[in-house]
Amino acid sequence: MSEKIKVAVLGASGYTGSELVRLLLRHPAVEIVALSADSKAGRTMAEVFAQFTPFALPRLVKIDEIDLAGVDVVFCGLPHATTQVVLKKLLADKPSLKVIDLSADFRLSDPAAYEAWYGHAHQALDLQREAVYGLTEIHREKIAGARLVANPGCFTxxxxxxxxxxxxxxxxxxxxxxxxxxxxxxxxxxxxxxxxxxxxxxxxxxxxxxxxxxxxxxxxxxxxxxxxxxxxxxxxxxxxxxxxxxxxxxxxxxxxxxxxxxxxxxxxxxxxxxxxxxxxxxxxxxxxxxxxxxxxxxxxxxxxxxxxxxxxxxxxxxxxKGASGQAVQNMNLVCGLPETTGLDQIALFP
CATH class of the missing domain: 3.30.360.10 (Dihydrodipicolinate Reductase; domain 2)
Structure with missing residues (x-):
């Protein structure tokens, strides 16, 4: 892609959201254009996570304040049950969006299994049927053609x-x-x-x-x-x-x-x-x-x-690998980029 991918991170004030920001700041093909955190809307990322003090990042806003016209990919780090409602609206407003969802809302392909484990009926069944389980090394080909990728849990x-x-x-x-x-x-x-x-x-x-x-x-x-x-x-x-x-x-x-x-x-x-x-x-x-x-x-x-x-x-x-890194790995696939782009960090030791 000749132009940078415009990315929004929903739920940027949590650990997975901040980890996404950390990884995406060093991704050569990405521009972070929107960050949401309803409980901390109006604050800067540096006020929430001091490690981001040196970087110019968008101010945190509520989800409904994000202008989707300028967004190519959404990373969704919201609580389960919240995500399905939010994504149903976002994808209705802009069907061309690519979504990497880090919640549990779209990981189970069987609606009955979802209801049994999470205690309520799924609110976006069409999207649930469309979602691809995002275990990259196993479902790589399906992920590459997906609009909605359900990032796996860390234990799984x-x-x-x-x-x-x-x-x-x-x-x-x-x-x-x-x-x-x-x-x-x-x-x-x-x-x-x-x-x-x-x-x-x-x-x-x-x-x-x-x-x-x-x-x-x-x-x-x-x-x-x-x-x-x-x-x-x-x-x-x-x-x-x-x-x-x-x-x-x-x-x-x-x-x-x-x-x-x-x-x-x-x-x-x-x-x-x-x-x-x-x-x-x-x-x-x-x-x-x-x-x-x-x-x-x-x-x-x-x-x-x-x-x-x-x-x-x-x-x-x-x-x-249990959350934000695998999400970036999946975004690379969805966007036609080399899978390792922005993910070449060596482990921290000691």
């Missing part, structure tokens, strides 16, 4: 990438797939919550959403597509006292004739050409600190001491 991105190629190749069984995942505090958002106070979470760890976390629906959906038959995963998330990161330990049963080395080979071959996915040598274990601040994924495969089983370990930065 980390838990799908190690498993989907193995299900497709038939080298693991559909049951059981057990996911024990840890997340950093930024996954809970920026809003003040008593349970997120330092004294409430430091020096400890706890599970939450046990047997009921909504990301489970995405896992079941995508695992079932890869396997060609229904798959029901067991998923338990845990909150850990770190700021960034998702770390998933996944237990699988090997298919007849397969071993851990076969799993590592399948994953290494599948992701050999992927710029953001690294499959480690057999037995090597990834660490969350080695992907912090980057759009990278690291995956390890370890042979379980129990015959016929293996352990997969995957890690991402929840705000980058």
């Amino acid at each position: 991105t980390c838990s799908l990438l190690p498993v989907l190629p193995l299900l497709s190749a038939g080298v693991i069984e559909n049951d059981p797939i057990i996911i024990d995942a840890k997340t950093g505090m930024s996954g809970a958002g920026r809003a003040a919550k008593e349970g997120m106070l330092f004294s409430e979470v430091a020096e400890g760890i706890h599970a939450y959403g046990v047997a009921s976390h909504r990301h489970t629906a995405e896992l079941d959906q995508e695992y079932s597509l890869a396997a060609g038959q229904p798959v029901v995963a067991t998923f338990t998330p845990h909150l850990t006292p770190m700021i960034r990161g998702i770390y998933a330990t996944i237990y699988v049963r090997l298919a007849h004739g397969a071993d851990a080395a076969k799993l590592q080979t399948v994953l290494a071959e599948r992701y050999r050409a992927e710029p953001f996915v690294t499959v480690l040598p057999l037995g090597q274990v990834p660490q969350s600190r080695h992907v912090k601040g980057s759009n990278h994924v690291q995956i390890g495969v370890v042979a379980d001491r129990i015959p016929g089983r293996a352990i997969l370990i995957s890690t991402i930065d929840n705000l980058v």
Whole structure:
């Protein structure tokens, strides 16, 4: 594209919104033309996030104050249930808009599944049917032609990438797939919550959403597509006292004739050409600190001491590959740009 892509970020005052701004400021093909944050409308981004003090950015406004005539792509970082109503209006007003949605509103293709997991009927069924699930490495071709991309959840991105190629190749069984995942505090958002106070979470760890976390629906959906038959995963998330990161330990049963080395080979071959996915040598274990601040994924495969089983370990930065970085990766595809554009950050260490 000869001219810069004009981008609006809705919900720019949250962690994913600010991470989008951080990435887009260094994207050579993008111009940020509008930023919304209803609760902080009228303020500058520098007043909300001091790291943006050196940069000239649009003032935060309410969504209905944005002039869509000057916008090519909208990133939507609004709460679930809000997004579907907002996007229904925006796309009616300007059908040519490209949308990358970071909420959960369009991730589930089955309206009944959405209603069951989120407790209300979907308010934009036509858009739900149109949306493409934005797990870039798996649905790249569909994403490139999409108007509305539903960015996956952070837990699901980390838990799908190690498993989907193995299900497709038939080298693991559909049951059981057990996911024990840890997340950093930024996954809970920026809003003040008593349970997120330092004294409430430091020096400890706890599970939450046990047997009921909504990301489970995405896992079941995508695992079932890869396997060609229904798959029901067991998923338990845990909150850990770190700021960034998702770390998933996944237990699988090997298919007849397969071993851990076969799993590592399948994953290494599948992701050999992927710029953001690294499959480690057999037995090597990834660490969350080695992907912090980057759009990278690291995956390890370890042979379980129990015959016929293996352990997969995957890690991402929840705000980058788990949210805003993957959103930019998808925007690049939608806009016909090289997929890695603006995403070449190396992990921060230490």
